[in-house]
Amino acid sequence: MDKNLLGSLYDPEDFKKRGHELIDLLTNHIQDTISGTNPKTIRWNEPDQELSFWEDFLKNGKEQDFFGEILNRTTHIHHPKYLGHQVAPTLPITALTGMLSSLLNNGMAVYEMGMSSNAIERIVTEKLCKKIGYNQHSDGFLTSGGTLANLTALLSARKAKIEHDVWNDGSIEPLGIMVCEEAHYCVDRAAKIMGLGEKGIIKVPSNENFAMDADKMETCYQKAKSEGINVFAIVGSAPSTATGAHDNLENIKEFAQKNNLWFHVDGAHGGAAIFSKKYRGLLKGIEEADSVVIDGHKMLLMPTITTALLFKEKNHSRHTFSLKADYLMDAPEEDEWFNSGKRTFECTKNMMAMHWYIILKIYGEKVFDDFITRQYDLAKDFAKMISDKPNFELATLPMTNILCFRYIDANLSLEELNSLNQTIRRELLEDGEFYVVQTKLNGKHYLRTTLMNPFTSIEDLQLLLEKIKNNAQKLLAKKTS
């Protein structure tokens, strides 16, 4: 590479100029999306068209249009009519910590490559442990996503509960975990990565509210045992993804304690409610969990990807990935909290602790309480509005800010209703004013909303229902004409 080119890549003036342009663009983006001036949450494009656009742009596009095109071609999570997946409308301040992490690029695996971020991570995770209700024996770390955190927790569970050293010697018997059939698919994936196989994922059926049916735990456990499976952990969803239903953590805790199982809470979405005075009760029992996952990039207003994995017993957080046998356990070098890579799946990770820290420093934890409480309250108001309308049906009453409903018409069969709701969702996507997603529950097709945006009002939700009703009536009229 020629020397002049290399020098110009790092030209501070060039960085400043482009940086200012981007900040101006993002400032307008925030203003236009939050105020709803921008009429669309998504400008839908078919995947092949999108691919062609970017292939062509690489050859013919103008460099100065790149940032703007990205904005045009992404889903606007800051828009009040964004009601889709569980991704946070990031606080703008955390876009700046994101930039800081990208430029400094301290990978954190060893203390020297991230002194401040390793120290900050410890402060943040200690605070989270306290909020959960853990004592001074607890600790945790941040890792790259709920999926990876759930896998890590289950690896810790196996290390703690299975006598045989599976990590070093491999498995010598069928092992298993218990989880509600409604849990996020990443728990299945973690179990499969761990070699538990389909038989080792003991699915506890859900009740009519789509939460784990606690009465079925014992039968499922005994059946697995009778088939020779050594069950070592049970996972509670707080909440599950599709409907936002919280498993009863107290029941699961008692069951786990009685049977000497590791009790893990997947609180990727709703673990954040430890900050909500009003909704903390949904998590009763979490303080007895052996491990807890909480995503910052879901209900805590941070960018992807930053997840806390917290342990009731700090030893468990430190020995999951030990390469040697347990004789190292008490060796002082194992207690190196500041060398983050010893405890995480990743070697290099981004300086994600800064997002948590800057929010706490500037705004304090009240911002989390206000946000979570508002969004959960809004879902309850939305549910009431839906229940009051004859052409709509809720899947179940919302426990969080996730709410599933469908358009109904007494003259239509289940298949016709499913097809109608699927078409409604497709039309909403192509229209782009609102962004909602979909799910299937007990064979019924539902529209699924997650109220992630602090600017979504009950009036916006009213407009959504009107739009759906109009679309449905047009579709039905077309069918009969």
Ligand SMILES: Cc1ncc(COP(=O)(O)O)c(C=O)c1O
């Ligand atoms: C309950 C639950 N667990 C885990 C995950 C996966 O988390 P991540 O997307 O951070 O990997 C999700 C994602 O939606 C979730 O809802």
